[in-house]
Amino acid sequence: MARRRNMAASIGGWSARHRWAALLIWVGFVVTATLVGNAVGTQKMEPWEGDSGDSRKAATVLAAAGFPDAAGESVLIQARGSAVPADFRQAAGDVREAVLATGRVENVRTPYDPEAPAPVSADGRSALVTFDMKGERATAKDRVKPVIDAVAQVQKAHPDLRIDQAGDASSGLMIGDALAGDMVRAELLSIPLTFGILLAAFGALLAAVVPLVVAFTAYLGSVGLLALTSQFLHVDSATTNLMLLIGLAVGVDYSLFYIRREREERAKGRGRERALEIAAATSGRAVLISGVTVIVAMAGMFLTGNGVFMGFAQGTILVVLTAMIGSVTVLPAILSLIGDKIEARVVHGAVRKVTGRTWRRRLGGREGGGRVWNAILTGVLRRPVVSVLLAGAVLVGLSVPAFDLRTGEAGLADLQGDYPVVDTLRRIGTAFPGGQAPAVVVLKARDVTAPEVQREIQRFKERAFATGEAVEPFGVNVNPDRTVAAVSVGLVGSGASDEVSEHAVRTLRERVVPETVGRVAEAYVHGGVASVMDFNAQLGRTVPLVFTFVLLLAFLLLLASFRSLVAAVTAIVLNLLSVAAAYGVLVVVFQYGWGEDLLNFESTGSIVSWLPLFLFVILFGLSMDYHVFILSRIREAFDRGMPTEQAVTHGIRTTAGVVSSAAFIMVGVFAIFGTMSMLSFKEMGIGLAAAILIDATIVRAVLLPATMKLLGDANWYLPRWLNWLPVLEHEPEDGDTDGTGGTGGPGRPGQGGGSDGDRDGGPDGGPDEPDPRPGRHLPVTVG
Known part of the structure; x- marks a missing residue:
């Protein structure tokens, strides 16, 4: 019988055998995409594309009216x-x-x-x-x-x-120069920071450089692709900055997963080709599952119908897809090319004095969790009920403030720091209330200078002022062909989308406009306050749809990947807890102002309105990285004969080092954004960093193993009516890949001996016997 191979194993095997071809294809793709992208240019959004509802209709009319575009x-x-x-x-x-x-x-x-x-x-x-x-x-x-x-x-x-x-x-x-400087500083810091963490984690120059090269080239290639796709769906100017943030995070993660597994197999005595084969079949498969899950989460932003979110979805999907493809194609080729030189040590002596370990042990050891992880895991598995209660209580406690989450628009307060132009704008707003953020009523008619239209504009002015919710200044601008008029009028309130200003907009929309200019022209109320109201209204309608889409598709992907109803539900619940805890941290820090002095900001008493949905999508996708990687190792060990508790212990310990390194990188890169001038970027950076830190520690180190220990074999429960699901096997192997057996001696308890720890104890190359226990899906191999 021919040996079955999963897709990641097939791709990785081809790349390793044809390494120069794979490298040339990848370099050719990155260079071509970059050159074509630069030639075409990324198409930025028009201002109206970020609006919603009536504001979008008004902005579309204004954009086509031919008004002088003066500053x-x-x-x-x-x-x-x-x-x-x-x-x-x-x-x-x-x-x-x-x-x-x-x-x-x-x-x-x-x-x-x-x-x-x-x-x-x-x-x-x-x-x-x-x-x-x-x-x-x-x-x-x-x-x-x-x-x-x-x-x-x-x-x-x-x-x-x-x-x-x-x-x-x-x-x-x-302000633009300040923000551009922030972005450049964030980009310049994120790459050296990532490299420094990788170097500290591995102590080997190539081991630090290779993940960074794969991630950064994936980012460059995806930016080139974005230039092409943006011709059809325009993007916000911040999209490429977000792509670098996400691209570094997932690209480095995927490379770490792959390299860690390849070095582990080499440390067991596998040959170079066999180690790459196993890494491709296991970690490569986990990368594909994780990447697709992240892409599904990002795709949820398309359902908002908002141009900014849709552009973010487009950019992040492209960079995750490119990083995923690079990790399963060019990475095996690079590893095949450089071989064991990847462990060339640069800080070996100092680390050996501190840890007493060699870097080969660190990169490729079987149980690479370290003393801290091992101590935590031992305690967690010894007292799983207590661990679940304590970790659950911490997460619930962090999540409680999220119920008080209030969204709003930061307005001028979004720019934190000493900027004279912001102070001037504030003083103008105080001296001339309503003048800085007026309502703009956009009228479209055959001739807006016609007497009947002019009469209704005058009536609009009188009725608006009579309500007490409109104030001076009042002005009317007409476009060159006299088909569109922009009627601006000041509003009471702060003009920063407070209740008073929003009530004034509703009064214009519901009472004044329909009774006056709305009778003789197509009329829409636009302006800063109206735009925020329309954005929040559309977000309120689409958020349930986005949440349902992301959760349902992620559940189905996990169910198909691990053939376990319980594992899929557990993953969803744990990720939701991570997101809820991150929301709670955001509320405590930025809404209650507990971190003002440390982070150098002034609280506005709310969270910027676009952030909660954005964080949910990004965090849910990124949290799946760790969960899929860990669960893949646990499931692999279980499928090869380990009891669930032992499989959990093995899976957590063998992934602890790479999960820690990946988490440190993500937290460090995201935290850089917490130092920026824009309050909304501070909130985004701290929210992402806090969530990843919580997820990689409390959730993955405590709650996940304790929960799986309590569930036991129920972790792998699959109803009979779901047996039609495809069986996505790990790469069949001639011997042990997960530490369940030796490489020449007897296997672990419950397993026969054999040169590679075969389960049946037969000679190397003999077929594995089917496991009679329900829920097992063992690969069939023939030597």
């Missing part, structure tokens, strides 16, 4: 004391002359213009000088620096006043 700027002139200085009016004129002298602005308005004057605050202490930057909005930040310098010179001439500039271009310059 608006404001200069705030404000008295420092309660009295208004005598040079107040002179300062406004000086600002006008200074910005016009740069030759880079147009449409300058001051409070003292006879027609369409710029606003003055109710107390007379604050005034604005407004203008537009010449040229396109997208590039205005590159031209605004001379204007900022000119305003600064006016400030020096009027020391009794505060004269500061803020707007689209100046914010883009100052």
Whole structure:
């Protein structure tokens, strides 16, 4: 009978035998994808593609209307004391002359213009000088620096006043540069940090370099692919940053799983080709299962219908898919090429003094858990009930604050740190409430300048102000062909999507617009507050669908992969506990503000609205990495004859080292984002880091083994009516691969001897006997 091989074993075997071909194919793919991607260019989202509901419809109309795409700027002139200085009016004129002298602005308005004057605050202490930057909005930040310098010179001439500039271009310059610097710093730190952890974990240069090379080349190739796919589904500018974050995490993880297993088999005395064969059939298979599960989780973001989430889904799926393919194709080729040189030691002496072990033992030992892991696991399996209760109590305790999770928009508070332009925007918002985040009613008609439309616009103004929920400024802009009008009106409230501002938007949408302009034109209410409301409403409708999709497909994948109803349910429950605990940490740190001083931020009392769903999808997918890898080793040992408890002990111990290293890398990379200026990125980084840390310690080291010990053979329960599920076998082997038998001596209790620990005790190469116990699915091999 021919030996059956799983797909990962077939791919890995071919790559190992044709290593140069596999390497050339991979390099060719990465180079081609990068060159083509650079030539095509990644298609960024249009602003309207990130909107939802009526806001998206309004933004679509505005985008097609042909309005001048100018960047608006404001200069705030404000008295420092309660009295208004005598040079107040002179300062406004000086600002006008200074910005016009740069030759880079147009449409300058001051409070003292006879027609369409710029606003003055109710107390007379604050005034604005407004203008537009010449040229396109997208590039205005590159031209605004001379204007900022000119305003600064006016400030020096009027020391009794505060004269500061803020707007689209100046914010883009100052804030954009700060955020770009944060992203560059995160990218520059993440790669050396990953390399440092790998080097510390393995003490071997090649063992540290190879996972990083596979992960980074997978990232480069996937970015090239993104440029192609983004022509059909545009992406947010942050997508490639997220891809690096996820690509490093999963790419390094998959490589570690593979290398660890190959070195373990070599340490048992396997030949190079046989060790790679076994690694491909076992860890390679686990990589495929894990990768597909992560992809399924990421795909859940498509169901939101939101352009930003859909772009994130596209990018993360591409990088995970590429990393998964690279791990089962080019990695076996690299390992076949460099062989045992991967363990060339660079810090051997120092580590040997500390641990008393050689690096070969560390990389390839059978029970590589280390003293700490072994001590924890021994205690957990000795008292599984106590362990489940204690670990469960910790996780539930961490999860309790999640029930108080409140979402909101950080607004200006999203940018943490000392940024003058943010302070200026806050002071403008205080002096001119409603002016910074007005509602924009978009009207579309055959002719918006027609008398009947103009009458309804005037009625809209009167009715809106009569409600007490709309305030000055009020303005109307008409596009060149007079088919679209943008009617802007200030709103009461903070303008940061608080209850007062949201009620004002609902009043306009439900009462004022239908009774006025809605009678003569197609009308939509847009604006900052309206956009947030529409986004949250769509998210509320789609979140149950996303959760159901991710959980159901993940369950079905695990059920088919491990042919166990209990194992699939356990995996789902444990991952949900990890996510819930991460939510609780987010609430305690960022909503209650317990980590303000340590993380250098100021709490807004809420979590940014897009983060909970995003974290669920990302965390659920990444948590499956560890679970699938550990469970694969446990199931493999069980299928080859170990009792469940012994299989659990073996599976945890043989994966402990690589799980620890992978977790440290993920936590370190994610924690870098906790140092960024944007509060939303801080929340994302700390949430991801906390979840991975919780998952790799409390869940995988305590709750998983204790639960499996209590369930015993019930872990592998599969109802008879599900026996039609495909049997996804581990690679059949001529001998022991998991430590259940020796490599030349007698096997472990319950097993015969034999040169490779065959279960039946027969000569090497003889067929394994079927196991009469239910739930076993043993491979059949013929030498």
